[in-house]
Amino acid sequence: MSQDIDQGFNDESVQEGDRFGLKKVRELLQLQASQIVDLRLDEGERELVFTAEFKRSPTDIVDITAFLFDHAVLLTQTKKNHKNEEFEVYRRPIPLALLDMPKMKKDIFAPREKRSSILIPFLKASRADTKKNEIWPITFHHLGKAGYELTLYASSRADQKRWREHIDIAQKRLHTKSEILHPSIVSSILFASDNKVNCAASFDDGRQLLYGTDNGIYLYCSENNEEKPQKISEGRKITQIDILEEYNLLLVLSNKTLQLYTLTNVGSKQIAIKKSPKNVQNRCSFFKAGICMKKHIVSCVKAGPLSTTVKVFELKSFMIDDEPPVGGLRFLKEFYIPKKCLSIHFLRSELCVASSQGFEVVSLDTLETQSLLDQADTTLEFAHKKGTKPIHIERVGGDFLLNYSEFSFFVNRSGWRARPDLYIDWEGTPQNFALSYPWIVAFEPNFVEIRHIETGSIRIIPHRNIRMLHENAHKIIYVFEDEHGRDIVGYIRIRANYTQ
Numbered sequence: 001m002s003q004d005i006d007q008g009f010n011d012e013s014v015q016e017g018d019r020f021g022l023k024k025v026r027e028l029l030q031l032q033a034s035q036i037v038d039l040r041l042d043e044g045e046r047e048l049v050f051t052a053e054f055k056r057s058p059t060d061i062v063d064i065t066a067f068l069f070d071h072a073v074l075l076t077q078t079k080k081n082h083k084n085e086e087f088e089v090y091r092r093p094i095p096l097a098l099l100d101m102p103k104m105k106k107d108i109f110a111p112r113e114k115r116s117s118i119l120i121p122f123l124k125a126s127r128a129d130t131k132k133n134e135i136w137p138i139t140f141h142h143l144g145k146a147g148y149e150l151t152l153y154a155s156s157r158a159d160q161k162r163w164r165e166h167i168d169i170a171q172k173r174l175h176t177k178s179e180i181l182h183p184s185i186v187s188s189i190l191f192a193s194d195n196k197v198n199c200a201a202s203f204d205d206g207r208q209l210l211y212g213t214d215n216g217i218y219l220y221c222s223e224n225n226e227e228k229p230q231k232i233s234e235g236r237k238i239t240q241i242d243i244l245e246e247y248n249l250l251l252v253l254s255n256k257t258l259q260l261y262t263l264t265n266v267g268s269k270q271i272a273i274k275k276s277p278k279n280v281q282n283r284c285s286f287f288k289a290g291i292c293m294k295k296h297i298v299s300c301v302k303a304g305p306l307s308t309t310v311k312v313f314e315l316k317s318f319m320i321d322d323e324p325p326v327g328g329l330r331f332l333k334e335f336y337i338p339k340k341c342l343s344i345h346f347l348r349s350e351l352c353v354a355s356s357q358g359f360e361v362v363s364l365d366t367l368e369t370q371s372l373l374d375q376a377d378t379t380l381e382f383a384h385k386k387g388t389k390p391i392h393i394e395r396v397g398g399d400f401l402l403n404y405s406e407f408s409f410f411v412n413r414s415g416w417r418a419r420p421d422l423y424i425d426w427e428g429t430p431q432n433f434a435l436s437y438p439w440i441v442a443f444e445p446n447f448v449e450i451r452h453i454e455t456g457s458i459r460i461i462p463h464r465n466i467r468m469l470h471e472n473a474h475k476i477i478y479v480f481e482d483e484h485g486r487d488i489v490g491y492i493r494i495r496a497n498y499t500q
Contacts, residue, residue: 025067025087039072039093046070050166052159054152058135064090064152068166071096071174073140075150091150092142096174098427100141100447100462101167136160143447143460144427175459191229193485200469200477200489201243201250203266209470209477211489212238212252219271233261233273242289244296247315249328251289251298252277258284258300260328280329281311289315290346293364298329299344299351308341308355309334312364335367345393354390358383359402372400374415383409392433401440401453403433408440408453424451427458432468434476441476441492443468448478448492463490 025041025048040046050068065087067074073094076087136154141147154160191197191213199212202222211218211229214237218229240253243263250261250273259277285303289296296315301308313329337355345352351362352372359372372393373380382388383404392403399410399418407426410419428449430442442449448461463480469489470477476492 039069039074041069049170050163052154052163054138054154055135056152058153066152066163068163068170069096070170073099073167075140075152091140091148092146094140094142096167096171097458097460098143098147099167099171100143100460101164102139102141138163141462143462145429146427191487191489193487195487197469197479197487197489198237198239198467199241201241202470202472202477203243203245203271206472206474208271210241210243210250211469212241214238217241217252217273232271233275240286242287244289244315246296247317247328249315251280251287253284253287256284257282258287280313285341286343288344288346292346292351293349297332297346301341301344303341305340307339308337308353310337310341310344310351310353310362312351333364333367335362335369337362337369342389343391347395352393354393356389358388359390359393372402372415373411377416379417379420380411382407391430394433394435396435396437401435403430403440403442405429405431408433422453424453424456427460434468434471436476443478450492461492 047070048067049070052066052068053063054066056062056064062077065076065078067076073096075090075093077090078085079088080086134156136157136159137151138154138160139149139151141149154163194214196214197211198214201210201212202208203210207221207223209220209222210232211220212235216231216235217233217238219232220229221227235252235254237255238252240251242251243249243266244251245266248263248266250263252259252261258280260280261277262274264272264274280298281300281302283302285301287298287300289298291297298313298315300311300313302310311331312333312335314332316328316330337353337360339355339357341353341355343354345354347361349364351364353360353362353369360369361372362369373383383402389405390402391405394401394403396410399412401408401410405426406429408424409417410422412418424440426442426449428442428444428447430444430449432443434441434443438453440451440453442451443466445466446462446464448463448466450459450461451457465481466478467480468476468478474493477489478492479487479489482488
């Protein structure tokens, strides 16, 4: 890969022109005080990779000059100032990591007029390849909360293609140089457009997967990518599943009813689900299974807009209890929260509840509730602002990594800010998170955002209608839609030789 990328930058005319052009850009570029722009053009290894001209519309006579640096794209327009030519910023610069360029299409317009020359060498239209009266659109999509979408027009197919090629090479080069591990993406599992994939669970050391969809449960063997998922159980609107391999049980949230199935032949390709499940709870918003107080427990959450009821069950083995209540689940506790619960996480002896008002810790012994964040720590005022949305918590060493839809940061066991230099301001608005330290993966509908917690390195994977499904020790699983509305399952494999 590195060899191919290096070869892509071995065009002598481009390299010589770029070194000359970068110097000219520093001299001619005028950055308006009203715009927050930091191109870091004075950094030692900064490179101007390519320069091109576009039109704002098929009939516009004003040129937009695009500068492709090794780390960003800058769009400018020229203006005369005391008989000299200057560039002014046309749109906010786009970091290469946040640039997505959708598939391009051909357009028609009147013949373009010849522009005046300027000092920096530019991409010239290939007249032999340009048909009269045609123009070629290029869409710049700046991903993230501060993003925008802009379509400009090239003068020929060759110009359009060459710009796209240089963008692809620059982005690959950026990913190769980045400190973040390059994830491997596999997208071979296809579902019909009328059958949405909502959740997944793995077993047999991650070799086999169950997918919950709008019309049932499907089994898939990840060791054979050529096989299609096989339907093994009917069901409606299955939004969450979890395999309790030790107990030969399957938890299924189907049409807001939590059900408990018995499994047979777990760990083989002949795994089967008994057809008669036991209903655990109706009107269940979501559930969470895990270990707390050295017990295997399941928390069933019934969340309303203003309040939440949580029922806690303990898992019991069929071999221990002759007639276990609720098919292997024994009721333990029930508690009420006067706010909407967004997620639940297990600590060693307590539950951590993410609600509309922050992270709260609930003792399973006394059911007492207290804020995870210490109110006396004034450095945490940003986390208490109205509109912040807590989503996910992870234990990292002796601290906790708190993930909100806006940012992520560390606190210690006492709820005070920890590792203050490690803070992530998310480019997108994540709805789910997965941790593979030192990387954290955030999922929002338009892209996957992978961040190195310690260095801030970023990798973006754009798709449409992304939903996180599952994570295990081997991979992080998510789903996205193709151009036909069909669900495709993707995997991110992150291998790291890292010890916390």
